[in-house]
Amino acid sequence: MAEQAPTTLGGLGEFGAVALFTKGLSAHPGVFLGPGDDAAVLEGAGRLVVSTDTMVEGVHFRRDWSTGLETGRKAVAAAGADVEAMGADPWTLLISLSAPADLPLTWLRFFHQGVLEECERSGFGLVGGDTTRSRDVTVAVTVVGRLDGEPVTRAGARPGDVVALRGRLGWAAAGLAVLARGFRSPRAAVAAQLAPEVPWGAGRQARLAGATAMVDVSDGLLADLGHVARASGVAVDLDAGAFEVAPVLATVAQATGRDPMDFVLTGGEDHALAATFATGAVPEGWTPVGRVQQPGPDGPRVTVDGAVREGGQGHDHFG
Amino acid sequence: MAEQAPTTLGGLGEFGAVALFTKGLSAHPGVFLGPGDDAAVLEGAGRLVVSTDTMVEGVHFRRDWSTGLETGRKAVAAAGADVEAMGADPWTLLISLSAPADLPLTWLRFFHQGVLEECERSGFGLVGGDTTRSRDVTVAVTVVGRLDGEPVTRAGARPGDVVALRGRLGWAAAGLAVLARGFRSPRAAVAAQLAPEVPWGAGRQARLAGATAMVDVSDGLLADLGHVARASGVAVDLDAGAFEVAPVLATVAQATGRDPMDFVLTGGEDHALAATFATGAVPEGWTPVGRVQQPGPDGPRVTVDGAVREGGQGHDHFG
Structure with a gap:
């Protein structure tokens, strides 16, 4: 009997999902070691900006409203905007995806494509992540930016500006x-x-x-x-x-x-x-x-x- | 009528939860700007190691088994071990906590204490995070390590070792x-x-x-x-x-x-x-x-x- 191709995240398995996310990633500037090991290794820039942001199904998005593509794009956009807000340049990004085992693989593939599309638009390079099981799809994105100067904080506004x-x-x-x-x-x-x-x-x-x-x-x-x-x-x-x-x-x-x-x-x-x-x-x-x-x-x-x-x-x- | 002190995460609110997590954080080496802005700013080390890891209630921990303190410790330990596994030194850490609005504040406070305790043990400094609403408590931890040499990957084992x-x-x-x-x-x-x-x-x-x-x-x-x-x-x-x-x-x-x-x-x-x-x-x-x-x-x-x-x-x- 021919082995059936998996159609859900559960069928694909944890390692299969990681493989799907890491396949075909091209080199990104400053990335010494990309996904696939315990952690990614970056060649240190002068100054770094780091932030994390989470989206939860039913709170920040609904799968009956958003495609996987849109969800992937939004996850990168929402987290990446914090790097912009410090005046820094997008650099690298990690994604942690928690999802039920019956998550359709088509959704996962479009999500991945959406992540890559918004990375392309913004300049982030995906360097790592993990997947795990949960009831609701939850996407936690960590962004790292490079800053070749002083950060623009929230604290510097002056009367008259x-x-x-x-x-x-x-x-x-x-x-x-x-x-x-x-x-x-x-x-x-x-x-x-x-x-x-x-x-x-x-x-x-x-x-x-x-x-x-x-x-x-x-x-x-x-x-x-x-x-x-x-x-x-x-x-x-x-x-x-x-x-x-x-x-x-x-x-x-x-x-x-x-x-x-x-x-x-x-x-x-x-x-x-x-x-x-x-x-x-x-x-x-x-x-x-x-x-x-x-x-x-x-x-x-x-x-x-x-x-x-x-x-x-x-x-x-x-x- | 006296205002009642909040007893749940929902009562505390999103900004209150962030304040609870950022209060009293002392300076950490290399941290130019800690929590409270759009992102943290780190003074770049030579080479960095980054990884992310997620724990989901009902999958990786149960609140009837684990205290908040244990959950906080485990979240840092599980993510931080990936930095060790590259041969790097723990440096900074970001936590993204998703939880239901009725999460008791006592749990949240103990969770925070557990995070700080394991940070103290390991050498990580908490520099950022976010909180958001979800059905199940979900903790996504991103760790950043410093590496003053070559990373130890999974790929270098040689026959005879x-x-x-x-x-x-x-x-x-x-x-x-x-x-x-x-x-x-x-x-x-x-x-x-x-x-x-x-x-x-x-x-x-x-x-x-x-x-x-x-x-x-x-x-x-x-x-x-x-x-x-x-x-x-x-x-x-x-x-x-x-x-x-x-x-x-x-x-x-x-x-x-x-x-x-x-x-x-x-x-x-x-x-x-x-x-x-x-x-x-x-x-x-x-x-x-x-x-x-x-x-x-x-x-x-x-x-x-x-x-x-x-x-x-x-x-x-x-x-």
Whole structure:
């Protein structure tokens, strides 16, 4: 009897899954030893940036909404954006995949392809990972970036600086609102939820332009600028009129009875970058949207047109 | 009305959990910027070793068996052993914790303490992590080691080399056999299952002694030496009489109707190190247990007293 090819992760087995992930990986700059041993070996750069980020099925993605390809792309995008947010260059990446044994191999193959595609876009090289069994698909991604200068932290914003953005805001949140109602269009919003478009390279650009503080917008602009305000001991005031609200956001807002600015100000998961610059130093492609100010009697906070915005500032995964 | 202190992870919230993990972390060598920003910043060492490892509740640990303290210790031990297995020195570590909102804060606090305790034992410094929501507690640990020389891979074993071990073998498997029957003793075996004793520093020791190949025994000695045999293109023959079978293993074997050598040869999770050395180069504290040979007509494989051992060679988490 001919041996049947496996169709699930369980059929493939743990070592087979690792082999699938390591097959055909080409050499990546600075990687002395790639996957296949106990650990990868990297030729040390001067300064490194490391971060880890986890996506859980049913919390951050749904397999009935996202393909494996989109899930792989999103996992790299969400983790990799943190390297950009320090002003560093993407370098290497490790993936830890936990999944049920009946995970279809086609899903796994597309996931792998999505990881490689986003690695290609961003400049990360996959150097390691592991797979293990779990009830829900869980993807933990660790990213390592190289930094040939000072990191851009959240703590350097100074009163008088301009707050500027690069990348989309609100698209992923609008896509989620559409999916939650059982629709798949507008497709541009849905696609943004399933796999965000990170402005790769913008972190380095901001650092070289002298950004004083920077953050990856993963929890919503108000929440993430709140981190900058507290870390820097400043206030931030945004100018609502400075934001360009894309037509797709207006469409979804109208269909769902929401204010499009809700998506823009509190929607996470687009992984735009928000940074502060001295006046006149905002680089090309960045949109000025506000000012850094001395904190008032209420301390560090984020306001829109001088007022604290009603309702939430963003989402907390445990909220 | 007085605000009640939170008692669960959900009550604490995502940012509260991060704060709990980053509070009071002292400076660690080479860490330019610790937790609290988008990513940590490390001052590059010459050569780095990176690896990631995941533990899932119900698969790798059970909360009714393991305390938070033990789970934290085991997470660091299991991941950190991969750095040792390359011959590198522990340096920094990132933890990604996914857990249900009703996770008790006491568990989380003990988990954190366990992480710090094993970091202290091993030399790792915690520099980052994230927390997110999931049905089952899932801990993904990424470890970064420093290497001031050549890595000891799985591929360098040469015919004539001695195979030697450092650390325990079979204790964790014996502990699992005890727990699976509803017992909590012998306590030494149970403790080994809940939090292994990694021979920290032995990886560097082996590298400096000229180890030609090395592997972390996480899947069972036969399975892991099988990786070495295939990567090196050699055969490995173990001498059953060379293994010291601890009394606790004999006790558990008798109580569970098993052969104690099953625990020793196929039990994983103790994170002993197995390495190959030129004759005469086996360093202090290591036990010679076999020889590397030219592969026979059956190719690279692992035998015991010249014969392939009946039954499994180790465990596959998806098997």
